[in-house]
Amino acid sequence: MExxxxxxxxxxxxxxxxxxxxxxxxxxxxxxxxxxxEGSARRSQTYNKTIIDKIWNFFSSVKVGVWLIVITLVASxxxxxxxxxxxxxxxxxxxxxxxxxxxxxxxxxxALGFHDLYSSWWYMLLIALIGVSLVICxxxxxxxxxxxLNNQRVTRNEQFLQRQRLFSRAKVEHDETAFRNVxxxxxxxxxxxxxxxxxxxxxxxxxxxxxxxxxxxGLIIFLIGAMLRFVPGMYVDESMWIREGEIKEIxxxxxxxxxxxxxxxxxxxxxxxxxxxxQAAIDRLGSGxxxxxxxxxxxxxxxxxxxxxxxxxxxxxxxxxxxxxxxPLKHDHYALYQVDFKLDELxxxxxxxxxxxxxxxxxxxxxxxxxxxxxxxxxNGYKVQLLSYFPDFYFDENGNPNTRSKVPxxxxxxxxxxxxxxxxxxxxxxxxxxxxxxxxxxxxxxxxANIETRNVSALTVRRDFTLWILGVGGAxxxxxxxxxxxxxxxxxxxxxxDDEVLVAAHTNKNWFGLKKELEGIFNDTPxxxxxxxxxxxx
Amino acid sequence: xxxxxxxxxxVAFVLYLVATLFFGGAIRVKKKEGVDRWATIGxxxxxxxxxxxxxxxxxxxxxxxxxxxxNLFEFTTFFGMMIVGAFIVIYFIYKTSLLGLFTLPxxxxxxxxASMFPREIxxxxxxxxxxxxxxxxxxxxxxxxxxxxSFAAGLIxxxxxxxxxxPSKRTFWLEFVLxxxxxxxxxxxxxxxxxxxxxxxxxxxxxxxxxxxxxVYHMPALVGPxxxxxxxxxxxxxxxxxxxxxxxxxxxTVIWSLFSGLALYGLLRLLLRKRIAAALQPIVKNVNLDxxxxxxxxxxxxxxxxxxxGALIFAxxxxxxxxxxxxxxxxxxxWALITWLFYAAFLHLRLSKGWHGERSAWLAVIGFAIxxxxxxxxxxVIAGLHSYAGS
Numbered sequence: 001m002e003x004x005x006x007x008x009x010x011x012x013x014x015x016x017x018x019x020x021x022x023x024x025x026x027x028x029x030x031x032x033x034x035x036x037x038e039g040s041a042r043r044s045q046t047y048n049k050t051i052i053d054k055i056w057n058f059f060s061s062v063k064v065g066v067w068l069i070v071i072t073l074v075a076s077x078x079x080x081x082x083x084x085x086x087x088x089x090x091x092x093x094x095x096x097x098x099x100x101x102x103x104x105x106x107x108x109x110x111a112l113g114f115h116d117l118y119s120s121w122w123y124m125l126l127i128a129l130i131g132v133s134l135v136i137c138x139x140x141x142x143x144x145x146x147x148x149l150n151n152q153r154v155t156r157n158e159q160f161l162q163r164q165r166l167f168s169r170a171k172v173e174h175d176e177t178a179f180r181n182v183x184x185x186x187x188x189x190x191x192x193x194x195x196x197x198x199x200x201x202x203x204x205x206x207x208x209x210x211x212x213x214x215x216x217x218g219l220i221i222f223l224i225g226a227m228l229r230f231v232p233g234m235y236v237d238e239s240m241w242i243r244e245g246e247i248k249e250i251x252x253x254x255x256x257x258x259x260x261x262x263x264x265x266x267x268x269x270x271x272x273x274x275x276x277x278x279q280a281a282i283d284r285l286g287s288g289x290x291x292x293x294x295x296x297x298x299x300x301x302x303x304x305x306x307x308x309x310x311x312x313x314x315x316x317x318x319x320x321x322x323x324x325x326x327x328p329l330k331h332d333h334y335a336l337y338q339v340d341f342k343l344d345e346l347x348x349x350x351x352x353x354x355x356x357x358x359x360x361x362x363x364x365x366x367x368x369x370x371x372x373x374x375x376x377x378x379x380n381g382y383k384v385q386l387l388s389y390f391p392d393f394y395f396d397e398n399g400n401p402n403t404r405s406k407v408p409x410x411x412x413x414x415x416x417x418x419x420x421x422x423x424x425x426x427x428x429x430x431x432x433x434x435x436x437x438x439x440x441x442x443x444x445x446x447x448x449a450n451i452e453t454r455n456v457s458a459l460t461v462r463r464d465f466t467l468w469i470l471g472v473g474g475a476x477x478x479x480x481x482x483x484x485x486x487x488x489x490x491x492x493x494x495x496x497x498d499d500e501v502l503v504a505a506h507t508n509k510n511w512f513g514l515k516k517e518l519e520g521i522f523n524d525t526p527x528x529x530x531x532x533x534x535x536x537x538x
Numbered sequence: 539x540x541x542x543x544x545x546x547x548x549v550a551f552v553l554y555l556v557a558t559l560f561f562g563g564a565i566r567v568k569k570k571e572g573v574d575r576w577a578t579i580g581x582x583x584x585x586x587x588x589x590x591x592x593x594x595x596x597x598x599x600x601x602x603x604x605x606x607x608x609n610l611f612e613f614t615t616f617f618g619m620m621i622v623g624a625f626i627v628i629y630f631i632y633k634t635s636l637l638g639l640f641t642l643p644x645x646x647x648x649x650x651x652a653s654m655f656p657r658e659i660x661x662x663x664x665x666x667x668x669x670x671x672x673x674x675x676x677x678x679x680x681x682x683x684x685x686x687x688s689f690a691a692g693l694i695x696x697x698x699x700x701x702x703x704x705p706s707k708r709t710f711w712l713e714f715v716l717x718x719x720x721x722x723x724x725x726x727x728x729x730x731x732x733x734x735x736x737x738x739x740x741x742x743x744x745x746x747x748x749x750x751x752x753x754v755y756h757m758p759a760l761v762g763p764x765x766x767x768x769x770x771x772x773x774x775x776x777x778x779x780x781x782x783x784x785x786x787x788x789x790x791t792v793i794w795s796l797f798s799g800l801a802l803y804g805l806l807r808l809l810l811r812k813r814i815a816a817a818l819q820p821i822v823k824n825v826n827l828d829x830x831x832x833x834x835x836x837x838x839x840x841x842x843x844x845x846x847x848g849a850l851i852f853a854x855x856x857x858x859x860x861x862x863x864x865x866x867x868x869x870x871x872x873w874a875l876i877t878w879l880f881y882a883a884f885l886h887l888r889l890s891k892g893w894h895g896e897r898s899a900w901l902a903v904i905g906f907a908i909x910x911x912x913x914x915x916x917x918x919v920i921a922g923l924h925s926y927a928g929s
Contacts, residue, residue, distance in 0.1 A: 036889075036890065062886050062887075062890035062891060063891065065886060066883050066886050066887055066891070069879050069882055069883045069886070070879075070883055072879060073876050073879040073880060073883070076872050076875060076876050076879075077872070077873075077876055079867070079872060080869040080872050080873065080916070084867055086866075086867070087868075101746070101783060102783065103783075118867045212889075237863075269661050274661060275603075276540075277539070277540055277601045277602055277659045278602075278658075278659060278660065278661045280658035280659070281656075281658035281659060281660035281661065282661070284656065284658060285660075290660075290661065290663065291663050291664055292661065292663075292664070293664055294664050324664065324667075325664035325665055325667070325860060326664065326665070326667055326668040326670075326859055326860045328859065328862075335862075337862040339862065460862045462862055462863075467858070467864075470854075470864070474851050474854075477846075478843065478846065478847060478851065481842070481843045481846060482843050485839045485840065485842065485843050486839075486840070486843070509835070509839065510832070510836065511828075511832065512632065512829060512832050512836075534828070535828070
């Protein structure tokens with residue numbers, strides 16, 4: 001590596017602007033020094049030959065970083081003009097939805113892919129480029145900055161001092177007590193004071209210089225954590241619908257955990273039950289119009305013993321828990337959240353086996369609408385066979401009965417009724433408010449007796465091994481931010497040259513605070529308070 | 539308790555107005571050393587007002603049983619209170635009375651704007667029933683409020699430096715910013731006037747799903763709802779009907795606000811016979827530009843970490859608990875990210891590219907515009923998980 005030797009004897013890496021040790025300018029510099037990176041030799045400012053140099057230099061530029069931020073910012077804003085795909089109703093096709101709802105603009109919004117902007121390749125690429133820029137920008141600056149701050153000497157080159165923003169020069173008699181007084185005041189204010197041949201370098205808050213790099217490390221960790229979500233197994237996101245009374249395997253747990261829904265509770269704010277203060281608000285929205293609680297009382301089980309196909313799993317109870325919004329059930333890194341519900345889903349229907357003429361009943365059957373039985377024996381020669389069952393019945397395009405889903409929204413049955421006087425049985429198609437007798441007139445019918453309902457709860461199952469990484473990244477980011485923003489790096493130089501004393505001061509931010517502090521230090525001393533040379537300009 | 543709470547808020551509002559007058563009085567005094575008497579009284583009244591508003595906040599909290607930051611009125615009022623709080627802190631660091639003359643009116647406008655929305659104490663929906671409500675919302679509001687101080691400082695800086703001797707892009711945009719502040723005042727005046735008059739006009743209209751619905755206007759309808767039929771007698775007929783996807787009532791309110799803002803602005807221009815910023819220039823002529831620049835930067839430096847903590851980190855923690863995911867690209871989330879990215883860019887430009895002074899002041903103004911967009915437009919226009927029921 002090429003090097004530059006300063007007249008003070010210190011050997012600097014090539015590209016250094018201000019000697020790391022004494023601060024003497026090694027190149028042409030403006031009247032007031034640019035102290036941003038202590039005039040250290042940054043790789044990006046020094047090398048520009050190979051392709052790697054060029055890439056490095058591109059990403060090490062703050063200008064490029066700011067442009068990346070601004071482009072991301074604008075893109076993000078575009079994504080909020082219309083709802084993203086994940087927020088439109090799941091039953092509609094997005095290609096039609098955007099045009100229908102928002103007209104021509106909506107059509108273009110969809111065509112340009114803005115409906116799914118945040119998971120588009122180019123948005124991810126932008127985030128990735130910001131990540132690269134963070135790393136390179138930081139490395140390009142932190143290493144030379146560390147060198148410069150570590151190598152700085154107490155005694156500085158005259159040029160360095162007089163080109164500081166805060167500077168004074170005056171003839172001052174040597175006065176040991178006054179000198180000690182200043183050192184005392186500096187120490188009391190938390191400065192680390194270094195002395196060398198009667199010269200002083202007082203410094204505090206140097207660690208705040210590392211704040212930006214610490215927070216960038218935090219951001220990088222955060223971005224890595226976010227990237228890990230693309231690694232399979234790091235993260236489970238499943239959902240389950242579970243009926244009251246049902247025990248179900250929890251998806252995403254590989255058959256390890258089971259859940260029982262004891263009860264789903266939905267509460268609303270009712271005028272009579274709420275306190276005085278809420279009455280006006282409830283009046284405006286209407287009593288019973290505002291949700292108060294969504295809750296599923298569940299029991300969590302763990303499977304014990306080996307998994308045997310076709311055999312009922314053996315379950316061990318782990319805990320009972322009321323899952324509410326904001327209060328997920330947590331166990332073994334899994335979390336179960338209350339997300340949705342359906343009230344009063346049909347559970348079972350009962351029918352009377354009835355003689356159509358006399359209305360006499362020969363017994364009642366109850367059909368479980370989730371797991372109906374094939375045959376119901378009423379004794380005395382009366383029995384019913386369930387030939388077909390349509391949980392969510394409709395007539396398809398051929399006019400045949402069919403089912404839309406397995407959910408009993410609109411159950412319909414084909415019963416075959418056997419009686420002592422009808423040993424071959426009569427067939428009846430029974431749906432809600434509808435009976436068809438396809439094979440002629442029947443003697444008997446299945447008369448609707450009763451329905452039972454229950455609530456269904458929707459839960460989301462999450463397990464996320466990236467969360468702690470994101471947490472660590474976020475914490476480091478905050479620490480770095482506070483470190484860099486709430487402290488500042490202040491330095492004061494007092495240097496004797498023949499019969500004159502030069503005083504200079506520098507801070508990386510908050511000049512107002514530094515000036516106040518200097519007044520406190522130099523008041524009632526023979527030293528001359530440094531003046532702000534930047535003021536001369538305006 | 540509820541009555542006491544409203545009274546305290548009213549008291550605070552009036553005290554802020556009084557304090558503004560005192561800070562105005564402080565301008566005339568040529569100050570040599572230290573702080574003059576007008577400014578001392580001003581900050582004293584401000585602090586009493588702040589305490590009164592704190593009283594409003596605490597009594598309302600007790601009455602409701604939850605932190606009063608759960609709807610647009612409560613949040614915006616709290617935001618106003620935090621602006622005053624941030625101003626008090628900054629005032630004691632820098633002792634600039636001029637900052638009070640600019641910050642307090644902004645806080646007053648924010649609180650007045652807030653009180654145009656439904657003010658009842660509302661019980662919490664399940665998603666809001668969490669301690670994170672007050673942790674997240676108060677921190678985010680505090681962060682935004684501290685950032686808002688940089689807007690006040692930026693405004694002072696721009697009024698001082700923008701050359702008013704001839705029209706330019708800079709004079710135009712500065713007037714534009716002031717026009718927006720005046721329009722907020724217009725919104726408050728128009729809403730209050732029609733509310734006092736008890737104006738109500740009911741429309742039957744057809745929504746975007748083709749269903750018939752009712753819409754009640756509290757201002758004369760300049761624009762009517764889609765296929766709207768006026769049901770109330772002796773009310774103004776709308777000049778034009780809107781398509782179904784546009785919320786005609788909100789648009790109507792916006793139009794009224796802008797028109798009244800324009801009227802107020804026009805009136806002021808007629809009275810002053812120069813640009814508003816030009817008229818304000820003498821007030822700020824003695825200000826130390828470097829100091830104002832530093833106040834602006836300092837408030838961003840203090841506010842940015844608070845904003846990050848409240849509006850992003852606490853927000854993510856709560857979102858993970860309440861909505862199962864820490865981030866979901868909800869418009870409010872995205873706009874918090876945009877705000878954060880913007881101030882990150884601001885800091886980088888300032889630290890590395892040397893964007894001080896006027897450039898920095900313009901950025902502070904844009905930053906505040908983004909914050910206000912997130913507060914106003916994202917809540918009322920871009921519907922999402924965060925959108926409040928009140929319209």
